[in-house]
Amino acid sequence: MSPGATRLTSPQEVVERALAASRGDGCVVIVEELSEAEVRFANNTTTTNGVRRDRRVAVVSFRSVGTAPLTLGVASASASGSGAIDVEALVRASEAEAAGAEPADDAVALVEPGPGAPAAQSPGFEDPPELTSPAVLDGVIGGLGEGFARARAAGNRLAGFATHGVATTYLGTSTGVRLRHAQPAGTMELVARSADGARSVWAGAATSTFDDIDVAEFEARLDRRLGWARRSVELPAGRYQVLLPPDATADLMVALSQALSGRDAEEGRSPFSAPGGGTKVGAELCPLAFELRGDPAEPGLESSPFLVTAASGTDVSVFDNALAIGRTGWIEQGRLARLQYHRAAAARSGTDPAPPVGNLTLVLPGATASLDDMIATTERGLLLTCLWYIREVDPVTLLLTGLTRDGVYLVEHGEVVGAVNNFRFNESPIDVLARALEASGSERALSREWGEWMNRTAMPALRVADFNMSSVSPAT
């Protein structure tokens, strides 16, 4: 058999067996089939390379409590099992949990097929899981062999990671929903360091197929930056005008998107809580007319058009499985437009539910400049590459700290004139939007900090005034 082939029971059969075994008052079954291949490399050699096939099965059982049909108990269980006995055991385990559970805060009727939800069965539901294979990475591996030779000749060391996978999700519910979504995802990251470690540069990209990944093109991007780094400039901590490339913008905007909890904001424990109570929905966040949105149909960033979750959280609910996900504007015209809510919380708050979306796009309507255009019009500023080790310092303002990494460059009179030391920054992404002076057109970006779980982003480069570089980092 070829790599990744299995003799497991089909995912559709697992869904049907679990639903048939259910004795509760409602049931949701999620089968996620994962197929992944990767190659990792460092010091001009491959290091760890892997292929894997995973299956995750989650069963959520619901139980009516008393006479109120929407007061339900919920529990979930998941496992990598494949046969009928495992599925039966999962159902029984989740029902046992539900039997002992108190009424859930997020209880609402399960999603029915029809208006506001996807069709009862998506067209490809009966299709098998999509698979990847190590062959997807053959082009990369071949390119790396040549790249390592060039790096050795130039006195540099290449390190990085290329991974490709497909997650095929099957969702079945006791209300008759049968949905399938296949989500391909891949990333390619390449770091070039001079042998003495004094110069280090990074390039990364997210991809769905690897057809658009060319190692030589990556090397060219790195060579350009290594060239910029031939001259080094030491600068002190302070506030600088900065140019954030799209990847660095993604580092900050993904962090912002994680603070969009409606319930937290209503309870006064969010940067989007309004003084005096309530939320800041409708309030102006930034003078430029930015739009921050998620849209399952975003070209090139396609993501699941329905909600799938094996566990409830503050703003997401297992009761909402199969809920249609549409285009959602979190920030529109520079104003906070929406916060995340599951259906139960939205009903309590008198607003519309807003589930999380599997992609994130920031655009400034009308912006068409490129990053190179923005460099050319910079009198003096710092061009960053990406941000790293980003952590929340103050949840009231969403103040974040982190480091610049693998390339900070001084721009003077429209040209890059040298590489600058790294910095620790203390900044809030909300304030970054508020102080943004200019944006480029948006393009697909890879957040280096968050890209492992959120790699479908499109971002502009940003010119930001007074970016707070709190201290110098000697790291290279």
Place this chain on the structure above:
Amino acid sequence: MEQIRSQFVALRDGRVETTVDDTEVGVGLHVVRDGSFGFAATVELDPDAAARLADDAAELAQRSSAALGTPVEIADEPPHGEVEWASPYEVDPTTVSLADKVAVLEDWSRRLLASGSVDHVSARVMCVVEDKHYADLSGTVTTQRRVRIYPLVDAVAVDEASGSFESMRTLAPPAGRGWEYTAGRGWDWDAELETIPSLLAEKVAAPSVEAGRYHLVIDPSNLWLTIHESVGHATELDRALGYEAAYAGTSFATFDQLGTLRYGSPVMHVTGDRTTPHGLASVGYDDEGVEAQSFDIVRDGVLVGYQLDRRMAAENGLGRSNGCAFADSPLHVPMQRMANVSLQPAPGPGPGPSTEELISGVDRGIYVVGDKSWSIDMQRYNFQFTGQRFYRIEHGRLAGQCKDVAYQAQTTEFWGSLAAVGGPATYVLGGAFNCGKGQPGQVAPVSHGCPSALFGDINVLNARAEGAR
């Protein structure tokens, strides 16, 4: 071959918000073929599937050899035969019913919500039981069980008028224990929960810190994380040699400085071990069949050792691995992960300083308690940490809380300013469930023991001022 049972229960203001009960089962196999590495894994558990893994791994090794620069070698390890090991615990937490878990968290939440100074409470517990079976061609066959638990309660006070809020979290660390931990075995939950409302109220009313340089007395509840980031990761040899250059980063503590790098003051003695009772990284044998050990990393303030797996040990002629290989899943390849890296307390004779005695020697300083925000650069030089609460020290005494403190330093300067460590009575084992490393990303549990410690002249920022425009 491994089964990992993970349970997570979270309550928000005393109501159940999230429940997860997950069982991961799978088998992974790695091969070295003609110096090239290959790994394959599956959830399919039958002999034929396992046999196919060998073919898949060998094929991948062959395919990757096109870009092979340095053939892989691994350090020798004596075969240990068929052995079993289990971490110490009393009650398997995954056998405790969801209702009983919820009842404990409800009780804890109710106690805090009954206070007038707490507006919201998040309470959660994560429990993990790992059952791992390992076999290699040398004849080592290990069967091991590890149990761990992490309960946590976070209280929030909201000032609705200003749109501001403060929080305070329990200091109880995650532990390699069973459900008995929630009943007071290893931590006094009743005592800690009783103090949180008044401590939070004091924090809300506390003055914002004046930025500047201070002597810091750092409690073990905060210092464990600083050790983790600035010593633990910096002394992983794969990082120091550049094998994590693209992701987790490298290290300022380069291999050529082994035995000479002045890491800190002479009172700094840091060990690595996988043997500490209730330690989250403790194990009988690592995921390459190497028996658990204890070893020095920094002695008398000088770098004297690294954390190793068999590949790193062989590549650098260091002899036997010190047993730091770990994979967080049967579907992930083992790699060098952190041992329990711990700062040793003041040696005898005598009991060594108490925390109060360390504070008594400070004229103007801050006592830092509990961890919160953390960040460090990719070579482990520049770090910034906050905490749960901070006390001003004036003329050798605590003078009430202050807030908005973040301390920032360079690693060797910070450890060079280590003026004194507390005695064994101040020593606490802290730690984390979720140390991240590698691509694809893996998380590892790890503990760090340390005493209270005094650091001189450290840069303190005002976090609110950092965010001011």
